Amino acid sequence: MQFEVETTAGDARLGILTINGESLSTPNLFPVMNFYGGGAKTSVYGGGIHRTLKEFMIEADAVGDGSFSEYFDATMTSVSSLTDYNINKDRYDDYLDKPIKEREAFEGLESIIFADSGGFKFLNDGAIDGSDFEVEMDQETIYEIQEAFGADIIVNLDHPIAPDDTHDDRIRKAEKTAQNIHKFLTVSREFEGAKYLTLHGYNYSMMDEFLDVITDSVPEGVLREGFDGIALGSLVPKKDNRSALIQAVTDCRELMADWGMGDWPLHVLGISSRAAPILAALGADTFDSSTHIHNAINGKYYQSLMESTMIDDADFSECDCPVCRSDLLVERMNGNAEYQKDISGAVAMHNLIITKNELQTIRQCIRADGTEALVDYFEDTFGGDKTMRRYAHQVVNKSLGGYFA
Ligand SMILES: [Zn+2]
Numbered sequence: 001m002q003f004e005v006e007t008t009a010g011d012a013r014l015g016i017l018t019i020n021g022e023s024l025s026t027p028n029l030f031p032v033m034n035f036y037g038g039g040a041k042t043s044v045y046g047g048g049i050h051r052t053l054k055e056f057m058i059e060a061d062a063v064g065d066g067s068f069s070e071y072f073d074a075t076m077t078s079v080s081s082l083t084d085y086n087i088n089k090d091r092y093d094d095y096l097d098k099p100i101k102e103r104e105a106f107e108g109l110e111s112i113i114f115a116d117s118g119g120f121k122f123l124n125d126g127a128i129d130g131s132d133f134e135v136e137m138d139q140e141t142i143y144e145i146q147e148a149f150g151a152d153i154i155v156n157l158d159h160p161i162a163p164d165d166t167h168d169d170r171i172r173k174a175e176k177t178a179q180n181i182h183k184f185l186t187v188s189r190e191f192e193g194a195k196y197l198t199l200h201g202y203n204y205s206m207m208d209e210f211l212d213v214i215t216d217s218v219p220e221g222v223l224r225e226g227f228d229g230i231a232l233g234s235l236v237p238k239k240d241n242r243s244a245l246i247q248a249v250t251d252c253r254e255l256m257a258d259w260g261m262g263d264w265p266l267h268v269l270g271i272s273s274r275a276a277p278i279l280a281a282l283g284a285d286t287f288d289s290s291t292h293i294h295n296a297i298n299g300k301y302y303q304s305l306m307e308s309t310m311i312d313d314a315d316f317s318e319c320d321c322p323v324c325r326s327d328l329l330v331e332r333m334n335g336n337a338e339y340q341k342d343i344s345g346a347v348a349m350h351n352l353i354i355t356k357n358e359l360q361t362i363r364q365c366i367r368a369d370g371t372e373a374l375v376d377y378f379e380d381t382f383g384g385d386k387t388m389r390r391y392a393h394q395v396v397n398k399s400l401g402g403y404f405a
Pocket of ligand 1: 319320321322323324325350
Protein backbone atom coordinates (compact mmCIF):
# COMPACT_ATOMS: atom_id res chain seq x y z
CA MET A 1 0.00 0.00 0.00
CA GLN A 2 1.06 3.52 -0.72
CA PHE A 3 -0.56 6.72 0.47
CA GLU A 4 0.72 9.96 -0.88
CA VAL A 5 -0.55 13.38 0.18
CA GLU A 6 -0.23 15.68 -2.81
CA THR A 7 -1.35 18.90 -1.22
CA THR A 8 -3.39 20.28 1.66
CA ALA A 9 -5.88 23.08 2.30
CA GLY A 10 -6.11 23.70 6.03
CA ASP A 11 -6.55 20.25 7.54
CA ALA A 12 -7.99 18.79 4.35
CA ARG A 13 -5.63 16.65 2.34
CA LEU A 14 -5.61 15.66 -1.28
CA GLY A 15 -4.01 12.29 -1.76
CA ILE A 16 -3.61 9.15 -3.77
CA LEU A 17 -4.16 5.77 -2.18
CA THR A 18 -2.63 2.91 -4.13
CA ILE A 19 -3.28 -0.70 -3.14
CA ASN A 20 -2.63 -3.82 -5.21
CA GLY A 21 -2.21 -1.75 -8.37
CA GLU A 22 -5.49 0.20 -8.01
CA SER A 23 -5.29 3.94 -7.33
CA LEU A 24 -7.89 6.14 -5.71
CA SER A 25 -7.96 9.93 -5.38
CA THR A 26 -8.78 11.02 -1.85
CA PRO A 27 -10.82 12.30 -0.08
CA ASN A 28 -13.24 9.74 -1.42
CA LEU A 29 -16.27 7.66 -0.64
CA PHE A 30 -16.54 3.87 -0.53
CA PRO A 31 -20.18 3.07 -1.35
CA VAL A 32 -21.48 0.04 0.56
CA MET A 33 -21.89 -2.99 -1.68
CA ASN A 34 -23.24 -6.44 -0.88
CA PHE A 35 -21.31 -8.56 -3.34
CA TYR A 36 -23.04 -11.64 -2.00
CA GLY A 37 -26.75 -11.17 -1.45
CA GLY A 38 -27.96 -14.75 -1.18
CA GLY A 39 -28.29 -15.45 -4.92
CA ALA A 40 -26.32 -17.38 -7.50
CA LYS A 41 -23.97 -16.20 -10.24
CA THR A 42 -26.77 -15.74 -12.81
CA SER A 43 -28.33 -13.02 -10.62
CA VAL A 44 -24.91 -11.42 -9.86
CA TYR A 45 -25.30 -13.19 -6.49
CA GLY A 46 -28.58 -11.43 -5.73
CA GLY A 47 -29.47 -8.99 -3.00
CA GLY A 48 -32.48 -7.01 -4.28
CA ILE A 49 -31.42 -3.39 -4.73
CA HIS A 50 -27.81 -4.51 -4.24
CA ARG A 51 -28.21 -6.73 -7.28
CA THR A 52 -29.26 -3.73 -9.37
CA LEU A 53 -26.31 -1.70 -8.10
CA LYS A 54 -23.98 -4.56 -9.01
CA GLU A 55 -25.50 -4.53 -12.50
CA PHE A 56 -24.58 -0.85 -12.72
CA MET A 57 -21.11 -1.61 -11.42
CA ILE A 58 -20.43 -4.24 -14.09
CA GLU A 59 -22.44 -2.28 -16.69
CA ALA A 60 -24.77 -5.20 -17.37
CA ASP A 61 -27.18 -5.04 -20.33
CA ALA A 62 -30.04 -5.04 -17.84
CA VAL A 63 -29.32 -1.40 -16.95
CA GLY A 64 -28.76 -0.09 -20.47
CA ASP A 65 -25.56 1.11 -22.05
CA GLY A 66 -24.45 3.94 -19.77
CA SER A 67 -21.02 4.16 -18.19
CA PHE A 68 -21.21 3.54 -14.45
CA SER A 69 -18.19 1.50 -13.36
CA GLU A 70 -16.10 4.60 -12.57
CA TYR A 71 -18.34 5.32 -9.56
CA PHE A 72 -17.27 2.02 -8.02
CA ASP A 73 -13.52 2.73 -7.95
CA ALA A 74 -13.79 1.94 -4.23
CA THR A 75 -16.35 -0.23 -2.47
CA MET A 76 -17.07 -1.20 1.11
CA THR A 77 -18.36 -4.63 1.91
CA SER A 78 -19.19 -6.20 5.21
CA VAL A 79 -18.35 -9.67 6.38
CA SER A 80 -21.63 -9.50 8.27
CA SER A 81 -23.62 -9.12 5.01
CA LEU A 82 -23.32 -12.91 4.82
CA THR A 83 -25.77 -13.14 7.71
CA ASP A 84 -28.47 -11.07 6.05
CA TYR A 85 -29.79 -13.63 3.60
CA ASN A 86 -30.08 -16.87 5.56
CA ILE A 87 -27.91 -18.76 3.07
CA ASN A 88 -27.15 -22.49 3.25
CA LYS A 89 -23.75 -24.07 3.67
CA ASP A 90 -23.22 -24.74 -0.05
CA ARG A 91 -23.80 -21.12 -0.92
CA TYR A 92 -21.57 -19.97 1.92
CA ASP A 93 -18.79 -22.21 0.62
CA ASP A 94 -19.38 -20.96 -2.92
CA TYR A 95 -19.08 -17.32 -1.80
CA LEU A 96 -15.75 -18.05 -0.15
CA ASP A 97 -14.43 -20.22 -2.95
CA LYS A 98 -12.96 -17.47 -5.11
CA PRO A 99 -11.96 -13.79 -4.64
CA ILE A 100 -14.55 -11.27 -5.84
CA LYS A 101 -12.34 -9.76 -8.54
CA GLU A 102 -11.45 -13.20 -9.96
CA ARG A 103 -15.08 -14.10 -10.58
CA GLU A 104 -16.53 -14.13 -14.06
CA ALA A 105 -19.55 -12.14 -12.87
CA PHE A 106 -17.28 -9.29 -11.75
CA GLU A 107 -14.78 -9.53 -14.58
CA GLY A 108 -12.83 -6.34 -15.16
CA LEU A 109 -13.89 -4.79 -11.87
CA GLU A 110 -11.37 -2.13 -10.89
CA SER A 111 -12.21 -1.32 -7.32
CA ILE A 112 -10.38 -1.02 -4.06
CA ILE A 113 -12.46 -3.34 -1.91
CA PHE A 114 -12.60 -2.62 1.81
CA ALA A 115 -13.94 -5.47 3.94
CA ASP A 116 -14.96 -4.52 7.45
CA SER A 117 -14.94 -7.01 10.30
CA GLY A 118 -18.63 -6.97 11.14
CA GLY A 119 -17.70 -6.03 14.70
CA PHE A 120 -20.92 -4.11 15.09
CA LYS A 121 -23.06 -7.05 14.16
CA PHE A 122 -21.17 -9.94 15.71
CA LEU A 123 -20.92 -8.19 19.04
CA ASN A 124 -24.14 -9.72 20.31
CA ASP A 125 -24.65 -13.09 18.66
CA GLY A 126 -21.09 -13.96 17.62
CA ALA A 127 -22.11 -16.22 14.75
CA ILE A 128 -23.16 -16.48 11.14
CA ASP A 129 -26.43 -18.31 11.41
CA GLY A 130 -27.25 -19.81 8.02
CA SER A 131 -30.28 -21.88 7.10
CA ASP A 132 -28.55 -25.17 7.89
CA PHE A 133 -25.24 -24.30 9.49
CA GLU A 134 -23.59 -22.01 11.95
CA VAL A 135 -20.12 -20.49 11.89
CA GLU A 136 -18.52 -19.10 15.00
CA MET A 137 -17.28 -15.62 14.21
CA ASP A 138 -13.94 -15.10 15.88
CA GLN A 139 -10.95 -13.11 14.66
CA GLU A 140 -9.51 -16.05 12.74
CA THR A 141 -12.76 -16.83 10.85
CA ILE A 142 -13.32 -13.19 10.02
CA TYR A 143 -9.85 -12.85 8.60
CA GLU A 144 -10.41 -16.00 6.51
CA ILE A 145 -13.57 -14.45 5.05
CA GLN A 146 -11.90 -11.09 4.33
CA GLU A 147 -9.10 -12.91 2.57
CA ALA A 148 -11.49 -15.18 0.66
CA PHE A 149 -13.31 -12.06 -0.59
CA GLY A 150 -9.98 -10.88 -2.00
CA ALA A 151 -10.33 -7.59 -0.12
CA ASP A 152 -7.68 -4.89 -0.55
CA ILE A 153 -8.23 -3.21 2.81
CA ILE A 154 -9.14 -5.12 5.94
CA VAL A 155 -9.57 -4.30 9.62
CA ASN A 156 -9.20 -6.32 12.79
CA LEU A 157 -12.30 -7.57 14.63
CA ASP A 158 -13.26 -4.87 17.06
CA HIS A 159 -15.60 -4.33 19.96
CA PRO A 160 -17.22 -0.98 19.25
CA ILE A 161 -18.19 1.21 22.17
CA ALA A 162 -21.69 2.56 22.74
CA PRO A 163 -22.62 6.05 23.96
CA ASP A 164 -23.87 4.73 27.34
CA ASP A 165 -20.88 2.47 28.06
CA THR A 166 -19.21 3.04 31.42
CA HIS A 167 -15.48 3.63 31.67
CA ASP A 168 -15.02 -0.01 32.77
CA ASP A 169 -17.05 -1.24 29.78
CA ARG A 170 -14.81 0.69 27.42
CA ILE A 171 -11.61 -0.63 28.99
CA ARG A 172 -12.94 -4.19 28.83
CA LYS A 173 -13.82 -3.76 25.16
CA ALA A 174 -10.42 -2.27 24.39
CA GLU A 175 -8.78 -5.27 26.08
CA LYS A 176 -10.81 -7.66 23.94
CA THR A 177 -9.94 -5.68 20.82
CA ALA A 178 -6.27 -5.87 21.86
CA GLN A 179 -6.48 -9.69 21.96
CA ASN A 180 -8.02 -9.65 18.48
CA ILE A 181 -5.30 -7.34 17.18
CA HIS A 182 -2.67 -9.71 18.47
CA LYS A 183 -4.37 -12.64 16.71
CA PHE A 184 -5.08 -10.58 13.57
CA LEU A 185 -1.45 -9.61 13.09
CA THR A 186 -0.42 -13.26 13.48
CA VAL A 187 -2.92 -14.76 11.02
CA SER A 188 -2.69 -11.96 8.43
CA ARG A 189 1.09 -12.01 8.06
CA GLU A 190 0.89 -13.05 4.40
CA PHE A 191 -1.98 -10.70 3.51
CA GLU A 192 -1.48 -8.69 0.33
CA GLY A 193 -3.15 -5.35 0.87
CA ALA A 194 -3.60 -2.74 3.56
CA LYS A 195 -4.48 -3.38 7.19
CA TYR A 196 -6.32 -0.67 9.09
CA LEU A 197 -6.37 -0.50 12.85
CA THR A 198 -9.82 0.20 14.29
CA LEU A 199 -9.85 3.09 16.69
CA HIS A 200 -12.68 3.78 19.12
CA GLY A 201 -13.53 6.88 21.09
CA TYR A 202 -15.48 10.11 20.83
CA ASN A 203 -12.64 12.42 21.83
CA TYR A 204 -8.88 12.64 22.29
CA SER A 205 -8.64 11.24 25.80
CA MET A 206 -10.87 8.26 25.00
CA MET A 207 -8.87 7.40 21.89
CA ASP A 208 -5.59 7.94 23.69
CA GLU A 209 -6.68 5.59 26.47
CA PHE A 210 -7.81 3.06 23.85
CA LEU A 211 -4.31 3.05 22.33
CA ASP A 212 -2.76 2.83 25.80
CA VAL A 213 -4.76 -0.33 26.49
CA ILE A 214 -3.91 -1.79 23.07
CA THR A 215 -0.19 -1.11 23.47
CA ASP A 216 -0.22 -2.85 26.86
CA SER A 217 -0.56 -6.12 24.91
CA VAL A 218 0.76 -5.20 21.45
CA PRO A 219 3.97 -3.15 21.55
CA GLU A 220 3.79 0.21 19.81
CA GLY A 221 6.49 -0.75 17.31
CA VAL A 222 4.61 -3.91 16.32
CA LEU A 223 1.43 -1.91 15.91
CA ARG A 224 3.13 0.65 13.71
CA GLU A 225 4.85 -2.04 11.67
CA GLY A 226 1.73 -4.21 11.33
CA PHE A 227 -0.84 -1.62 10.30
CA ASP A 228 -1.07 0.85 7.41
CA GLY A 229 -4.02 3.06 8.30
CA ILE A 230 -6.65 3.97 10.87
CA ALA A 231 -10.36 3.13 10.69
CA LEU A 232 -12.30 5.32 13.08
CA GLY A 233 -15.36 3.46 14.30
CA SER A 234 -18.14 3.65 16.88
CA LEU A 235 -19.50 6.83 15.35
CA VAL A 236 -22.52 5.17 13.75
CA PRO A 237 -24.82 5.85 16.75
CA LYS A 238 -23.70 9.48 16.49
CA LYS A 239 -23.77 9.79 12.74
CA ASP A 240 -26.43 12.48 12.75
CA ASN A 241 -24.70 14.40 15.52
CA ARG A 242 -22.40 16.72 13.56
CA SER A 243 -20.69 18.21 16.62
CA ALA A 244 -19.70 14.75 17.80
CA LEU A 245 -18.39 13.86 14.35
CA ILE A 246 -16.38 17.08 14.13
CA GLN A 247 -14.81 16.51 17.53
CA ALA A 248 -14.02 12.84 16.92
CA VAL A 249 -12.35 13.38 13.55
CA THR A 250 -10.41 16.47 14.66
CA ASP A 251 -9.16 14.69 17.77
CA CYS A 252 -8.37 11.56 15.82
CA ARG A 253 -6.08 13.42 13.43
CA GLU A 254 -4.34 15.07 16.39
CA LEU A 255 -3.94 11.72 18.13
CA MET A 256 -2.56 10.08 14.98
CA ALA A 257 0.07 12.82 14.74
CA ASP A 258 1.01 12.37 18.42
CA TRP A 259 1.32 8.59 18.04
CA GLY A 260 3.50 8.84 14.93
CA MET A 261 0.72 7.80 12.55
CA GLY A 262 0.12 11.24 11.06
CA ASP A 263 0.94 10.16 7.51
CA TRP A 264 -1.39 7.15 7.58
CA PRO A 265 -4.70 7.31 5.74
CA LEU A 266 -7.73 7.86 7.96
CA HIS A 267 -11.00 6.11 7.14
CA VAL A 268 -14.21 6.98 8.98
CA LEU A 269 -16.58 4.01 9.19
CA GLY A 270 -20.29 4.24 8.41
CA ILE A 271 -21.18 7.89 7.88
CA SER A 272 -24.09 9.79 6.39
CA SER A 273 -22.99 10.96 2.94
CA ARG A 274 -24.17 14.50 3.73
CA ALA A 275 -21.34 14.67 6.27
CA ALA A 276 -18.73 13.92 3.58
CA PRO A 277 -17.68 17.56 2.93
CA ILE A 278 -17.23 18.20 6.64
CA LEU A 279 -15.19 15.04 7.16
CA ALA A 280 -13.02 15.83 4.14
CA ALA A 281 -12.34 19.34 5.43
CA LEU A 282 -11.30 17.93 8.80
CA GLY A 283 -8.74 15.67 7.17
CA ALA A 284 -10.52 12.33 6.85
CA ASP A 285 -9.25 10.65 3.69
CA THR A 286 -11.94 8.05 3.03
CA PHE A 287 -15.31 7.07 4.43
CA ASP A 288 -18.04 4.61 3.60
CA SER A 289 -21.74 5.14 3.37
CA SER A 290 -24.98 3.45 2.34
CA THR A 291 -27.06 6.65 2.55
CA HIS A 292 -27.61 6.73 -1.23
CA ILE A 293 -29.28 3.31 -0.99
CA HIS A 294 -31.38 3.96 2.12
CA ASN A 295 -32.62 7.26 0.74
CA ALA A 296 -33.54 5.60 -2.58
CA ILE A 297 -35.44 2.86 -0.74
CA ASN A 298 -37.34 5.65 1.02
CA GLY A 299 -38.13 7.24 -2.34
CA LYS A 300 -35.67 10.11 -2.05
CA TYR A 301 -33.96 11.46 -5.16
CA TYR A 302 -30.97 13.80 -4.65
CA GLN A 303 -31.13 17.23 -6.26
CA SER A 304 -27.75 17.90 -4.69
CA LEU A 305 -25.83 16.41 -1.78
CA MET A 306 -27.85 18.58 0.60
CA GLU A 307 -31.26 18.58 -1.06
CA SER A 308 -33.54 15.77 -2.08
CA THR A 309 -37.08 15.42 -3.32
CA MET A 310 -39.55 12.56 -3.41
CA ILE A 311 -39.10 10.56 -6.58
CA ASP A 312 -42.63 11.37 -7.85
CA ASP A 313 -41.82 15.09 -7.76
CA ALA A 314 -38.39 14.82 -9.38
CA ASP A 315 -37.58 16.47 -12.70
CA PHE A 316 -35.04 14.10 -14.25
CA SER A 317 -34.33 16.47 -17.14
CA GLU A 318 -32.47 18.76 -14.72
CA CYS A 319 -29.78 16.14 -14.10
CA ASP A 320 -27.24 15.16 -16.72
CA CYS A 321 -25.94 12.04 -14.99
CA PRO A 322 -25.90 8.82 -17.04
CA VAL A 323 -28.95 7.51 -15.14
CA CYS A 324 -31.09 10.55 -15.87
CA ARG A 325 -29.89 10.68 -19.48
CA SER A 326 -31.01 7.11 -20.13
CA ASP A 327 -34.57 6.76 -21.48
CA LEU A 328 -34.71 3.23 -20.12
CA LEU A 329 -33.73 4.27 -16.59
CA VAL A 330 -35.90 7.40 -16.52
CA GLU A 331 -38.81 5.20 -17.57
CA ARG A 332 -38.09 2.99 -14.56
CA MET A 333 -37.72 5.93 -12.17
CA ASN A 334 -41.14 7.05 -13.44
CA GLY A 335 -42.47 3.84 -11.96
CA ASN A 336 -42.63 1.72 -15.09
CA ALA A 337 -40.71 -1.29 -13.87
CA GLU A 338 -41.55 -4.83 -12.95
CA TYR A 339 -39.77 -4.79 -9.59
CA GLN A 340 -39.36 -2.09 -6.97
CA LYS A 341 -35.59 -2.74 -6.96
CA ASP A 342 -35.40 -1.56 -10.60
CA ILE A 343 -36.94 1.77 -9.61
CA SER A 344 -35.04 2.35 -6.38
CA GLY A 345 -31.85 0.84 -7.81
CA ALA A 346 -31.77 3.49 -10.54
CA VAL A 347 -32.44 6.22 -7.96
CA ALA A 348 -29.68 4.84 -5.70
CA MET A 349 -27.27 4.94 -8.64
CA HIS A 350 -28.21 8.56 -9.39
CA ASN A 351 -27.79 9.44 -5.69
CA LEU A 352 -24.38 7.80 -5.65
CA ILE A 353 -23.26 9.73 -8.75
CA ILE A 354 -24.33 13.02 -7.14
CA THR A 355 -22.29 12.12 -4.05
CA LYS A 356 -19.20 10.98 -5.96
CA ASN A 357 -19.31 14.11 -8.16
CA GLU A 358 -19.48 16.25 -5.02
CA LEU A 359 -16.30 14.63 -3.77
CA GLN A 360 -14.62 15.41 -7.03
CA THR A 361 -15.57 19.06 -6.57
CA ILE A 362 -14.18 18.99 -3.04
CA ARG A 363 -10.89 17.56 -4.33
CA GLN A 364 -10.68 20.37 -6.87
CA CYS A 365 -11.19 22.91 -4.06
CA ILE A 366 -8.38 21.35 -2.03
CA ARG A 367 -6.11 21.43 -5.07
CA ALA A 368 -6.67 25.16 -5.55
CA ASP A 369 -4.22 27.56 -3.91
CA GLY A 370 -4.94 28.33 -0.25
CA THR A 371 -8.19 27.56 1.54
CA GLU A 372 -10.41 30.10 -0.19
CA ALA A 373 -11.94 27.69 -2.71
CA LEU A 374 -12.90 25.24 0.02
CA VAL A 375 -14.28 28.00 2.26
CA ASP A 376 -16.38 29.28 -0.68
CA TYR A 377 -17.55 25.75 -1.34
CA PHE A 378 -18.73 25.46 2.27
CA GLU A 379 -20.55 28.77 2.02
CA ASP A 380 -22.27 27.73 -1.24
CA THR A 381 -23.14 24.25 0.00
CA PHE A 382 -24.26 24.95 3.55
CA GLY A 383 -25.06 28.67 3.52
CA GLY A 384 -28.75 28.04 2.80
CA ASP A 385 -29.18 25.23 5.30
CA LYS A 386 -29.88 26.55 8.78
CA THR A 387 -28.89 23.46 10.73
CA MET A 388 -25.77 22.70 8.72
CA ARG A 389 -24.55 26.29 8.54
CA ARG A 390 -23.51 26.34 12.18
CA TYR A 391 -21.37 23.24 11.77
CA ALA A 392 -19.95 24.49 8.50
CA HIS A 393 -18.78 27.65 10.29
CA GLN A 394 -17.28 25.53 13.03
CA VAL A 395 -15.30 23.54 10.46
CA VAL A 396 -14.19 26.63 8.56
CA ASN A 397 -12.92 28.21 11.77
CA LYS A 398 -11.35 25.06 13.13
CA SER A 399 -9.79 23.43 10.10
CA LEU A 400 -9.62 25.99 7.32
CA GLY A 401 -8.15 28.92 9.21
CA GLY A 402 -11.39 30.94 9.43
CA TYR A 403 -13.13 33.16 6.90
CA PHE A 404 -10.48 35.84 6.73
CA ALA A 405 -7.35 33.70 6.61
ZN1 LIG B 1 -29.18 11.87 -12.32
